[in-house]
Amino acid sequence: MGRTLPSITQTFLQEQQSLARFRRALRLEDQRALDDLLAASRHHLAEAAYASHLLPFEIMLLAMLVEEHKQVIRLRDELETLRWEGHGQEGSKP
Amino acid sequence: MTVLSGRPLAIPSPSRNPTLYGWLFDAYPSGSGMAVWLIDADGQAHMFHDDFTPAFYVRGPRQDLHDLCQMLRARRAPVELDRTERIDLFLDRPLEVLRVGVRSPGLLTRLFRQVADFNPYLTYYDADIPLPQRYALARGIFPLAHCAVEHEAGRIRHIQALDTPWEVDYQLPPLRVMAMRLGGELRNPARGHRGDLLVQIDGEEYPFKREHSRQLLLGVRHLLERLDPDVLVTAYGDSYLLPRLLELSRHHGIPLPLNRDLDQAIAHKPAHSYFSYGRIVFSDEQHLLFGRWHVDRQNAFLGDDYGLDGALEIARLSGLPVQTVARVSTGTGISAMQVATAWRRGVLVPWQKRQPESLKTGLDLLAADKGGLVYAPLMGLHEHVAELDFTAMYPSIMVHFNLSPETVGAKCCEGVPVPELGTPVCSHRQGLVPETLAPLLEKRNQYKARIRELSEDDPRKEIFRRRYSAHKWLLVTCFGYLGYKNARFGRIEAHEAVTAYGREVLLRAKEMVEARGFRVLHLYVDGLWIDKPGAHQRPDYEALLEEIRTQTGLQIGLEGVYRWLAFLPSRVEARVPVANRYFGTFEDGSIKVRGIEARRHDTPTFVRETQLGMLEILAKGQGVAGFRSAVPSAINYAARQLQRLRAGQVPVRDLLVTHRLSRRPDEYIARTVAARVAQELTLAGVSLSPGERLRFLLVPGPEKARAWELIKGEIPYDRQAYLQLFLRAIESLLAPVGVDRATLETWLLGEMSYWGPVGLLPPQGTDGRWPLLANARPVRAEYSLLATSAFRELQRERFAPTRQAA
Numbered sequence: 001m002g003r004t005l006p007s008i009t010q011t012f013l014q015e016q017q018s019l020a021r022f023r024r025a026l027r028l029e030d031q032r033a034l035d036d037l038l039a040a041s042r043h044h045l046a047e048a049a050y051a052s053h054l055l056p057f058e059i060m061l062l063a064m065l066v067e068e069h070k071q072v073i074r075l076r077d078e079l080e081t082l083r084w085e086g087h088g089q090e091g092s093k094p
Numbered sequence: 095m096t097v098l099s100g101r102p103l104a105i106p107s108p109s110r111n112p113t114l115y116g117w118l119f120d121a122y123p124s125g126s127g128m129a130v131w132l133i134d135a136d137g138q139a140h141m142f143h144d145d146f147t148p149a150f151y152v153r154g155p156r157q158d159l160h161d162l163c164q165m166l167r168a169r170r171a172p173v174e175l176d177r178t179e180r181i182d183l184f185l186d187r188p189l190e191v192l193r194v195g196v197r198s199p200g201l202l203t204r205l206f207r208q209v210a211d212f213n214p215y216l217t218y219y220d221a222d223i224p225l226p227q228r229y230a231l232a233r234g235i236f237p238l239a240h241c242a243v244e245h246e247a248g249r250i251r252h253i254q255a256l257d258t259p260w261e262v263d264y265q266l267p268p269l270r271v272m273a274m275r276l277g278g279e280l281r282n283p284a285r286g287h288r289g290d291l292l293v294q295i296d297g298e299e300y301p302f303k304r305e306h307s308r309q310l311l312l313g314v315r316h317l318l319e320r321l322d323p324d325v326l327v328t329a330y331g332d333s334y335l336l337p338r339l340l341e342l343s344r345h346h347g348i349p350l351p352l353n354r355d356l357d358q359a360i361a362h363k364p365a366h367s368y369f370s371y372g373r374i375v376f377s378d379e380q381h382l383l384f385g386r387w388h389v390d391r392q393n394a395f396l397g398d399d400y401g402l403d404g405a406l407e408i409a410r411l412s413g414l415p416v417q418t419v420a421r422v423s424t425g426t427g428i429s430a431m432q433v434a435t436a437w438r439r440g441v442l443v444p445w446q447k448r449q450p451e452s453l454k455t456g457l458d459l460l461a462a463d464k465g466g467l468v469y470a471p472l473m474g475l476h477e478h479v480a481e482l483d484f485t486a487m488y489p490s491i492m493v494h495f496n497l498s499p500e501t502v503g504a505k506c507c508e509g510v511p512v513p514e515l516g517t518p519v520c521s522h523r524q525g526l527v528p529e530t531l532a533p534l535l536e537k538r539n540q541y542k543a544r545i546r547e548l549s550e551d552d553p554r555k556e557i558f559r560r561r562y563s564a565h566k567w568l569l570v571t572c573f574g575y576l577g578y579k580n581a582r583f584g585r586i587e588a589h590e591a592v593t594a595y596g597r598e599v600l601l602r603a604k605e606m607v608e609a610r611g612f613r614v615l616h617l618y619v620d621g622l623w624i625d626k627p628g629a630h631q632r633p634d635y636e637a638l639l640e641e642i643r644t645q646t647g648l649q650i651g652l653e654g655v656y657r658w659l660a661f662l663p664s665r666v667e668a669r670v671p672v673a674n675r676y677f678g679t680f681e682d683g684s685i686k687v688r689g690i691e692a693r694r695h696d697t698p699t700f701v702r703e704t705q706l707g708m709l710e711i712l713a714k715g716q717g718v719a720g721f722r723s724a725v726p727s728a729i730n731y732a733a734r735q736l737q738r739l740r741a742g743q744v745p746v747r748d749l750l751v752t753h754r755l756s757r758r759p760d761e762y763i764a765r766t767v768a769a770r771v772a773q774e775l776t777l778a779g780v781s782l783s784p785g786e787r788l789r790f791l792l793v794p795g796p797e798k799a800r801a802w803e804l805i806k807g808e809i810p811y812d813r814q815a816y817l818q819l820f821l822r823a824i825e826s827l828l829a830p831v832g833v834d835r836a837t838l839e840t841w842l843l844g845e846m847s848y849w850g851p852v853g854l855l856p857p858q859g860t861d862g863r864w865p866l867l868a869n870a871r872p873v874r875a876e877y878s879l880l881a882t883s884a885f886r887e888l889q890r891e892r893f894a895p896t897r898q899a900a
Contacts, residue, residue, distance in 0.1 A: 043671070046617070049464055050601075
C-alpha cells in the first residue's frame with residue numbers, strides 16, 4: 001500500500017519462487033532440508049529489510065548460516081556436557 | 095482573539111449589551127453570517143446571528159488574477175476582493191495573494207467552484223476548510239467552549255471563550271438526549287427488520303405502533319416540541335429512521351420539527367464506498383440536523399471505543415462539529431487540528447496539494463521506502479516476559495525530532511540528519527505537525543495520570559478513559575496522514591523520516607536491553623518483549639526503562655510482566671512465527687490477545703466466548719508449568735461448550751458470522767457463502783454496496799448460509815461448519831504446548847474425552863529441539879514441529895491398542 005518497492009516478504013517469496021526448479025530436482029530429503037533453510041531465513045526478514053541490501057538473497061543466505069551456526073554451537077555445547085557427564089564426576093566442566 | 099492555546103482569558107469587560115454565558119453548541123451558515131447556538135447552564139438553547147465573511151486566497155500571474163476579479167464583478171458575486179500577504183508553509187515567507195471574501199458564507203462552496211472552473215491553473219488556498227471550523231477559528235472559540243456572548247437584538251456583538259480545548263476536567267452543558275430505535279433485536283431495518291418505534295427521553299419510554307403511522311408521527315412531533323431535546327441518538331437513524339420519518343411527514347402532510355432551526359432543511363449526504371488501506375469501506379448515508387445533533391450509533395466511527403465523550407473531546411480539539419466528528423475517521427480530526435495550527439500562524443492551507451515526491455536514486459529509495467521493524471518472535475510458550483512499549487512512539491518522534499512536511503529536507507539551515515537516510519531536518523523553527531501534536535501528547539499524559547489517580551467508583555474515571563482513547567486514535571492517524579498523498583500537510587519524505595527514527599530508536603533500545611543481559615524475544619515497531627532469568631517484577635526493569643528514556647529522549651513504559659506468553663506459528667507455514675499472533679497473561683491476571691480468533695471481527699460470539707473462557711482458565715496458571723497444568727480444565731470447559739454446540743442449543747445471534755462485501759452482489763463470480771447471502775438479501779429487495787457488512791448464519795443444506803435480518807426465530811445451524819471454527823480457535827490456544835488438530839479431535843470428538851494427565855502433553859524434554867529454529871542457548875521455546883510430530887507419534891502409540899480393542 002503506497003509503497004514503491006516490494007516489501008521484504010514479497011522479495012523473499014520471489015526468491016523462493018526462483019528456486020522452484022532447483023527444489024523440484026532435489027531428492028525428497030534434500031527438499032526438506034532446503035525448506036528448513038528457507039524457513040530459517042524467513043526468521044530474519046526484519047533484519048534483512050533494515051539492511052537495505054541490493055541483493056537480498058545474499059542476506060537470506062547469511063540468515064541461513066546464522067541459524068546453522070547457532071545450531072552448531074548448541075550441539076557442541078550439548079556434546080561437551082554429555083562428554084563431561086560421561087567422564088564421571090571427578091572434574092567440573094572447564 | 096486566539097484562545098486555542100494557553101490559559102483561559104479574562105471575563106469580558108462590562109458593556110450595556112446583555113451577556114449570555116453558555117456552551118457553543120452549533121454553528122452553520124445562515125444568510126450573511128452564521129447561526130450560532132448556545133446552551134446555557136439551565137439547559138436552555140439560544141440562537142444568535144453573527145455576521146461573518148470567510149475568505150479563500152488565490153495566487154498566480156497578475157493578469158490572471160485581474161481577469162478573475164473582472165469575472166466576479168461582472169457576475170455581481172457577493173465578494174470582497176483585496177490583495178494581501180500570507181505565509182507559504184514550504185517557502186516560510188509571505189506571498190502576495192488575492193483575498194476573496196464571501197459575504198454570504200453559505201455561497202462559499204458554490205462560488206469557489208465557479209472560480210476554480212474559470213481558471214483551474216491558479217493556486218488556491220483555504221478553500222475547503224469547513225465553515226463551522228473557520229468561524230470558530232476566526233472568533234477564537236471551539237465547539238463546546240464555555241463562552242460569554244454579548245448580544246443585541248439576536249445578533250452577536252462579541253463572543254469570547256472562557257476555557258480552552260486543553261482543559262482536562264472541563265464542564266459540558268446539560269444536554270437533553272432523546273433516544274430512538276426500533277423494537278426487538280438490534281437489526282438493520284434497511285435490510286428488512288421491522289418493529290415498533292421506541293423513543294426514550296428523560297427516563298421514560300414511549301412506544302409507537304408501526305401500523306399507525308399518523309399517530310406515530312404526531313407522537314414524535316409532540317415529544318420534540320414539548321421536550322425539545324438537544325441530541326437525537328438513534329440506532330440506524332441515518333439509513334432508515336430519519337428518512338422514513340421524513341417520508342411519513344411528507345405523506346401525511348404533518349411537519350416534523352427534527353431541526354431546531356425550522357428555516358433549515360435537514361442536510362442529507364448520500365452513501366458511498368471507498369478504498370482505505372487496501373480494503374473497501376462503506377460509508378452510510380447521513381442525516382444532519384441544525385440546532386440539534388443527530389448521532390447514529392450504528393453509523394459512528396469507533397463509537398464503541400470512545401463513545402460520545404470521546405467524540406465531544408475530538409470536537410473540542412479539532413474545531414469540527416460534533417455531528418461530523420461522530421461520523422468521520424479520526425484522521426479528519428487530526429487534519430483539522432493541523433489546519434487550525436496553520437490558520438493561527440497565518441499559513442496558507444493548500445486546496446489541492448502540489449507536493450510531489452522528490453526525485454530519489456534507487457539506493458535512496460531502497461533505504462527510505464521501509465516501515466517499522468517487525469521481527470519474527472521466538473515461537474512457543476515463555477514465562478516472566480516483560481513487554482516494553484514506547485508511548486505514542488510515532489507522534490512523539492515527530493515532536494521530539496521536529497518532523498513535519500516543511501522541516502524534513504529543508505534548505506534553510508544545516509539541520510540534523512535523519513538516521514539511515516541523511517535527510518536534513520530543520521532545527522531552527524518548530525514544524526507545523528510537531529506544534530499541533532505537542533499539546534495533544536501533553537494532554538494525553540495528563541489524562542493518563544488522572545486515570546491512575548482516580549478511584550474506580552469516580553464517575554470521571556470512565557469519561558477520562560474515553561477521552562484518552564479518543565486521543566490515542568487521533569495520534570494513531572496522524573502518522574498515516576503524514577504520508578498520505580492527499581493530506582494537506584502530508585509529505586512522503588516526512589513519513590519516511592518518522593519510520594527511520596522509529597527503527598533507530600527501537601534498535602537502540604534493543605542494544606540497551608541486551609547490554610543488561612536480557613534476551614529479546616520479539617520486536618514490533620514500538621514494543622519489545624524481553625526476559626532474563628530472575629527478572630520477574632516491575633522494579634527489575636526500572637533502571638533499564640530509565641536508561642532507554644534518557645538515551646532516546648522518548649517515553650517508554652512497562653506494559654506488564656507476563657506470567658506466560660505464547661507466540662504462535664503461521665497457519666500456512668508452521669515453522670514460521672507470525673509477528674502479531676500471540677496471547678498471554680500478565681501478573682495481575684489480565685489477558686492480552688492479538689491476532690487470534692477472539693480478536694477477529696468475523697468470529698462468531700460463541701467461538702469468541704469459548705476461546706476467552708478457556709483463556710481465563712489458562713490464565714490462572716503461573717508460568718509454563720502452570721499453563722500446562724491448567725490445560726485439562728480448559729479442555730473440560732471446551733467440551734461442555736462443544737456439547738451445547740452439537741446439541742443445537744446455541745442461540746442464533748451467538749453464531750453469526752460477519753463478512754465485509756468486497757464488491758457489488760452481481761459482481762461475484764464464485765458462489766461463496768458471502769455471495770449467497772448477498773444474493774438472498776438482493777432478492778428480498780435490499781440494495782447492497784461494496785464495503786457493507788453482512789451478518790449471517792451458516793445453515794445445513796444447499797443454501798449454506800442465511801442473512802441474519804431475514805431469519806425469524808431460532809433455526810437449525812450447520813453444526814459441522816461451526817465445529818470447524820470451534821476447533822480452529824481451540825487449536826490456536828493449545829498449539830504452544832504441542833496440541834495439534836488431530837489430538838484435539840481425539841480429545842473432544844473421539845469416544846474418549848480428555849483423559850490424559852499432564853504428562854501426555856509433549857514431555858518437557860522434547861521442546862524446542864527442532865533443528866534450525868532453536869536458539870543457540872538452551873531455550874524454553876516449547877512449540878516446534880518436532881514436538882508436535884513427536885507428540886502425534888506418542889498419541890498413535892497410545893491409541894493403537896485401544897482402537898484395536900474397540
